[in-house]
Amino acid sequence: MIRSANPLAQEPRYELIARVLRENIAAGILPEGFVLLEGPIATVMQTSRVPVQAALRQLLEERLISRFDGRGYLVGRVTAGTVPIRRDIRELDLLIPPMVDDALQTRGTWRHVYDEVEEEVASCQIFGEFRIVETELAEHLGVSRTVVRDVLARLQERGLIRKSAASHWIAGPLTARTVSDKFELRGIVEPAALRLAAPHIRYAEVEDLLERIETDPAITPQEMADALMEHCIAQAPNTALVEMIRSNRLLLSAVDRALIRLGLPPDEDTIEQYQTLLDLISRHPIDSACEYLRDHLSITARRYLARMKIVAVIPEAGAFAPYLSPQ
Amino acid sequence: MIRSANPLAQEPRYELIARVLRENIAAGILPEGFVLLEGPIATVMQTSRVPVQAALRQLLEERLISRFDGRGYLVGRVTAGTVPIRRDIRELDLLIPPMVDDALQTRGTWRHVYDEVEEEVASCQIFGEFRIVETELAEHLGVSRTVVRDVLARLQERGLIRKSAASHWIAGPLTARTVSDKFELRGIVEPAALRLAAPHIRYAEVEDLLERIETDPAITPQEMADALMEHCIAQAPNTALVEMIRSNRLLLSAVDRALIRLGLPPDEDTIEQYQTLLDLISRHPIDSACEYLRDHLSITARRYLARMKIVAVIPEAGAFAPYLSPQ
DNA sequence: ACCTATGTTATACGAAGTACAGTTTATGCG
DNA sequence: CGCATAAACTGTACTTCGTATAACATAGGT
Structure with missing residues (x-):
């Protein structure tokens, strides 16, 4: 009983591929008479040809596709009047469910x-x-x-x-020590990363974010934090730095999510801070944004510790x- | 055929313990008639009692120790006249070879x-x-x-x-990119760590280092870099930060050692830089040392890249x- | 279509730590 | 000195981890 977020992950690749093809035939995206070729399918699915072969064999057994006098398989049953449709499968925009796509991506x-x-x-x-x-x-x-x-x-x-x-x-x-150590580290590296990132930030996206803050009252501080990370900090052209920042935030954000799940209300004014920060990033010299980020982090650290203390005593x-x- | 630096590492604990006891009996440190007790031996060896038991059984089989009418084992053969010597084994200063000690420390x-x-x-x-x-x-x-x-x-x-x-x-x-990314990261975090470490540095040790630079002409830049890391930067009271610095340096210093092995002479004037740096650390406001460290790192980065280029073309x-x- | 390498499972066994019951030794006291 | 009691020690069963090994499915490359 696997509890993975994605239950498809355990299935063999050929199952997933067969499933995709089946669904696309049912949906009519793969029309009757279309010629299915191993290689191109493998390319679309980003895999090797072996599992595609297996999937096709399976569909053949299910009579969803059939062999014909030529390479590949035809969608549907072959009748006398069937004319093979030879087109590049990439043009068809196959329907690939995101779950399946995700499961196909990673091995392991x-x-x-x-x-x-x-x-x-x-x-x-x-x-x-x-x-x-x-x-x-x-x-x-x-x-x-x-x-x-x-x-x-x-x-x-x-x-x-x-x-x-x-x-x-x-x-x-x-411990409080662990948390404040991690926040201290954030205070050192994240402003530095923001400074390096400045020339690479797509400012239109930052403006969109600001727009969302104005209009969407349901926006959460977590979303803001993630957006700030992805659109601004992670744009720094230094993989080592960005990776390091990511791994340092890992524990902190997991605990943060846990706190939310336990019903601790997030701070209202944190959103305002993000608003100010994004504004500084997009419309002012980057140094002021960096400084503000540093301050913001030290405030966040204090609040974070306070919230931890509240929860720790919940029986x-x-x-x-x-x-x-x-x- | 294990190529580990420490061939003792594969042997089970009880073997190592038996070895230590055997050697100490041979050396006369454990005198004839001494009462060997599981618990205390386990304490000395920093392990649990089980492997000590096994070791004692083995020695018993080898007739190096013997049972007697009471708890524990006696060193040597029991004769009518043997008087059990009951003393705390910790007072005996057992001879424990460093290799064995090291092997006892880590499991796996x-x-x-x-x-x-x-x-x-x-x-x-x-x-x-x-x-x-x-x-x-x-x-x-x-x-x-x-x-x-x-x-x-x-x-x-x-x-x-x-x-x-x-x-x-x-x-x-x-790639040059990887290396300069890592050095850029060093330039951000190491000065910051040095600043945090300042109140915790044992300055006497820094003075000793300066002394060594003066007197020992054979001292290498690698030794200096390691000493700086251990005595100064690693003293920062932030585990997350120090760990991160360590892991970031890992690849760089391994490559550095490889370059040395290939016969690339280390820079002479690097030593001078370390001298200046240590001097700043121990006798001046820490900010100046941090700034100098930053500069030093950017110079080191340039030299490092140059050395890499030289070696890369060695056929x-x-x-x-x-x-x-x-x- | 064959060859090679990885991902995973299952199984097995040794090594080491823990807990607890039972026994021996040490210690304090009269 | 003898005795009671606490402390220390051992034996043993049980648990968990570390490693080995064989086997097989999947995948990629030629």
């Missing part, structure tokens, strides 16, 4: 379960120290210990879990993933 | 092979793109694919290798590890 089970585990592991840490047992997690995810160990190794490398003296996996506790923290046992 | 084969692989993988990257095949590396190291995959996963997390579209492991190439780069195949 561990990638599909990783995000979920990361989220749960990160967000439990406000409530103290938790232990993770490999076999339990494996059972929970419905995968083998190999995959679990892969996930755990990466969580360890990314600083979300560690090993106890007894070599057991331990998550947390998230009914309750809903941890079953593989997380409090120590 | 992958840790023992990791450093070697990291060094080789990092340093080959000046010469372009290399491929690593899991089974070949496994054979080379004399370990299973499990361990190799663990090592590779961590190398990937640390940004030293990646996967190709075909899901093969690829190291490198180390006989030659001596890569056998599991690294150029693409």
Whole structure:
């Protein structure tokens, strides 16, 4: 029983490809008589030809397609009057469900379960120290210990879990120290990145964001933070720097999401701060934006710590993933 | 055939413990008639009692120790006249070879092979793109694919290798862009860390370093860089920051060592720069040191790139590890 | 279509840590 | 000195992790 966000992730590629073709035939996007060729399909699906072959064989068995006197397969049954339609399949704009597309992109089970585990592991840490047992997690995810160990190794490398003296996996506790260290680091690198990014920011997008703040009252600080990261900071032409910023924010934003889920209302005036910041970025010398970002981060840090303290004393923290046992 | 720097690393703990006890009995540090108790030995060796038990059983089989009417084991053979010596083993100052001590500290084969692989993988990257095949590396190291995959996963997390579209492991190439990105990042975070570290630096050690520069003509820039990192920058009371700096330097210093091995002479005047820097740190306002560090890093970056270019064209780069195949 | 490499599973076993019950040793006290 | 009691130690069962190994499906390349 895999709890991945994407249940399609475990299915073999040929299944996914067969599914896509099936749906496109049903929807009439692939018309009767269309000539299906392995190579072009493989290109469209961004995969190799082997799974396409398998998918086609399967569809043939289902009688959705048929062989004919020539290379490839024809959509539908061949009758005397069928005229093969030979066109580039890319022109047809196949309907590829995003879930399937996502599942086709990444290879590796561990990638599909990783995000979920990361989220749960990160967000439990406000409530103290938790232990993770490999076999339990494996059972929970419905995968083998190999995959679990892969996930755990990466969580360890990314600083979300560690090993106890007894070599057991331990998550947390998230101390005020950890959080303020991470915010301090943000205060150092994010303004610097913003400065480097300045020449590469697409300012039209920033204006759109400002527009959205004005018009959309439901916009959340998390969305703003993500948008700021993607449109401004991540535009810095320094991969090492941007990657580092991302990984440093990982734990913080997971915990933030956990706090929201627990019902802590986000600050109203944070939105205003983002508004000011975006305004500075798009209409003023970048230095002022950098300085403001630094201040904003130190304010955010204080609020973040305050919110953590409130939640930490909630007795009914309750809903941890079953593989997380409090120590 | 494991190529680890420390061949003792593969042996089980009880072997190591038995070895230590054996040597200490032979050396007479553990006198005839001394009462060996599991618990205290476990404490001294920083382990649990189980491997100590195993070690004692082994020594008993070798007749180096014997049981007697009471708890524990006696060193040597029991005769009528033997009087049990009951003393705290910690007072005896057991002889524990550093190699054994090191091997006792870390658990896990992958840790023992990791450093070697990291060094080789990092340093080959000046010469372009290399491929690593899991089974070949496994054979080379004399370990299973499990361990190799663990090592590779961590190398990937640390940004030293990646996967190709075909899901093969690829190291490198180390581009000028990568290097200057990393140096740019250093220029942002290292001065900041130095500033945070200032109140925590043990200035006596800095003075010692300055002294060594004066007196020891054989001192290398690498040693200076490491010393600066450990004594000054790493003293910053922000774990996240220091860890980040460490991981960012990893590739750069591995490549640097590779360049030295290839016979590129290190700069003479770099030493002078470190001298100035340490002088600023210990005797002047920290801001001046931070500024100087920033300048120093940008100079170092330029030189580093120049040295890379020289080496990259050496035809006989030659001596890569056998599991690294150029693409 | 064959060859090679990776991703994953399943299984097995050794090594090491923990918990607990039961025994021995040390210590304090009369 | 003898005894009671606390503290220390051992034996053992149980748990978890580290590694090895074989096997197979999937995928990419030629």
